[in-house]
Amino acid sequence: xxxxxxxxxxxxxxxxxxxxxxxxxxxxxxxxxxxxxxxxxxxxxxxxxxxxxxxxxxxxxxxxxxxxxxxxxxxxxxxxxxxxxxxxxxxxxxxxxxxxxxxxxxxxxxxxxxxxxxxxxxxxxxxxxxxxxxxxxxxxxxxx
Numbered sequence: 001x002x003x004x005x006x007x008x009x010x011x012x013x014x015x016x017x018x019x020x021x022x023x024x025x026x027x028x029x030x031x032x033x034x035x036x037x038x039x040x041x042x043x044x045x046x047x048x049x050x051x052x053x054x055x056x057x058x059x060x061x062x063x064x065x066x067x068x069x070x071x072x073x074x075x076x077x078x079x080x081x082x083x084x085x086x087x088x089x090x091x092x093x094x095x096x097x098x099x100x101x102x103x104x105x106x107x108x109x110x111x112x113x114x115x116x117x118x119x120x121x122x123x124x125x126x127x128x129x130x131x132x133x134x135x136x137x138x139x140x141x142x143x144x
Contacts, residue, residue, distance in 0.1 A: 026139075090132060100119060103138050104138075116137055
């Protein structure tokens with residue numbers, strides 16, 4: 001059984017005082033606290049880095065979706081234009097008489113295109129008509 005006594009100042013004292021921690025125990029507790037603090041800091045830093053990486057991935061996904069939408073729209077426009085060109089027939093009153101030298105890859109293609117465009121301006125040909133007619137101004141070698 002423990003003995004309790006009251007000292008001269010009126011404070012209760014235990015006759016079997018608790019052992020005071022040794023210096024090594026205090027240092028061990030301090031080391032544990034330092035390790036815990038370092039681990040908390042490391043965990044917080046890694047959490048911030050993961051959050052930054054997640055945000056970067058989210059932004060990249062948004063950008064990829066926008067780019068895909070742009071590509072899809074461009075593909076749709078191209079398809080629509082090709083369908084329009086293929087469906088477009090030459091007007092019955094349109095007559096094209098070749099007044100330019102057919103292109104055969106031996107001359108400057110820019111000169112040929114300039115001559116072709118000038119001829120198309122003279123006959124008021126639309127872009128669709130020009131797309132259909134341009135091939136008749138090319139020799140076989142120029143078509144490949």
